[in-house]
Amino acid sequence: MKHTRSRATGRTTLAQVAALAGVSQITASRALRSIASVDPQLAARVHDAAKALEYVPNPAARALASARSQSILVLIPALSNQLFIETLEAVQGILRPRGFEVLIGNYHYCQEEEEELIRNYLSFQPRGILLTGFNRSEAATQLLAKSGVPCVYMMELRQEHGIVCVGFSQEEAGAKVADHLLSRGRRKLAFVGAQLDARVLQRRDGYQQAIATAGFAPALEIMTPEPSSVELGVDLFNRILMEHPEIDGIFFCNDDLAFGASFEALRKGVKIPAQISVVGFNDLPGASQMVPRLTSVRTPRASIGEQAASSLLRLLDGTGQDTVTVDLGFELVVRESS
Structure with a gap:
């Protein structure tokens, strides 16, 4: 059986994947987003069909169809820092099984760059944002507040109404x-x-x-x-x-x-x-x-990523509190140098 691609774009469509797998388009979409309610056997057929057809999801089309983005923005100050790499890996491990795509913004410890990233990425209507710490420009703070996008702050702690944060002192x-x-x-x-x-x-x-x-x-x-x-x-x-x-x-x-x-x-x-x-x-x-x-x-780098991502998911599911401080602590590991 020959499976034609979209005439307009040359891309394989979700409908073609669903047809090859023998499921509805809704089921195919849910399977490709790793929604847990999809029967594992059906999900396997959908993934096999997508691989065979070299299907690449179109996140823009998905967002337009549902009026909801499936992206989570994670803003970090440096990709060159092992600390943030471990945190990012943990964030992805929590969010991807739920069907979310992680957008990474690296602002190089520069408030102006972070502000620009926030301004640009908000146009993609992310479902949520994970931020590093609390020190950013007033304009960036206002952008976040006016966006209404749920935010969770990592690495630092602050006891303040409306703040969800995960870190240590x-x-x-x-x-x-x-x-x-x-x-x-x-x-x-x-x-x-x-x-x-x-x-x-x-x-x-x-x-x-x-x-x-x-x-x-x-x-x-x-x-x-x-x-x-x-x-x-x-x-x-x-x-x-x-x-x-x-x-x-x-x-x-x-x-x-x-x-x-x-x-x-x-x-x-x-x-x-x-x-x-x-x-x-x-x-x-x-x-x-x-x-x-x-x-x-x-420092609990991976745990911070896991807990922050989980806290954000609870906010999105409507099961989390909008004011939470999670103190994961730290450990002084004494060795020979002191």
Whole structure:
């Protein structure tokens, strides 16, 4: 049997897929969107037919037909950051089985770029939006508020009416690191930060507050808006060695910087932790293989993605609350470097 394509576009149509599978177009559409109510045997026939006919769904046509988009927008500040890759994978794992397509907006830690992405993507009428943190332009905030699109915020916490958020306290994590270093007898402390997004500054604030509460002098701050990297960690560590040789404990705002410092310490013969204790953040892959093994704050990256996506689905299903704060916590993983 010959299956012709649409004359207008040359694309295989949903009707042709349904005909080959021997089901209605409604059933074929539901099967291709992985709706759970479709009989598994029928769903398998539909997927086999779609594969045989090289069918590619048309999301624009689907949205026009239903007056509802099947897309979820996820806005993140950096695709180069392992932290957000793990979160995105978890988000997709929750949303795709429900038939949603994930639109990813990468705004490179730039509020203007995020605002433009929000403005452009809202024209696609997304069903929901997952956002990273709360620090964005006033115009972007107003766009979101006026759109009426359900939003869930990731990575940070805020107790506020109408806010659904999933994350952990960045301030408490910073304070935990300070308490740990002080408990190790470190008194000449430093905080090294790069990229300087709101979450980095929150960690810094928690770190400094805990030091002040303990009655000690504020930590030295080495801060740069440059993108975080292992190479930058080398440079900033060398700066501390040259300009502030008295420092005996360093909290790096993320593991990339701490990795660079650890490599440079090995090259220069600086003994960690005998001379300087080092703590990183996020407990990225490789932290436990460093020499010495790196103490770091383990963050629930995948769990944040899963819980945020699930919270958004509950909002869309009408079964979730419009004010929810989910605190997933963190863990200070103490290893040899401190």
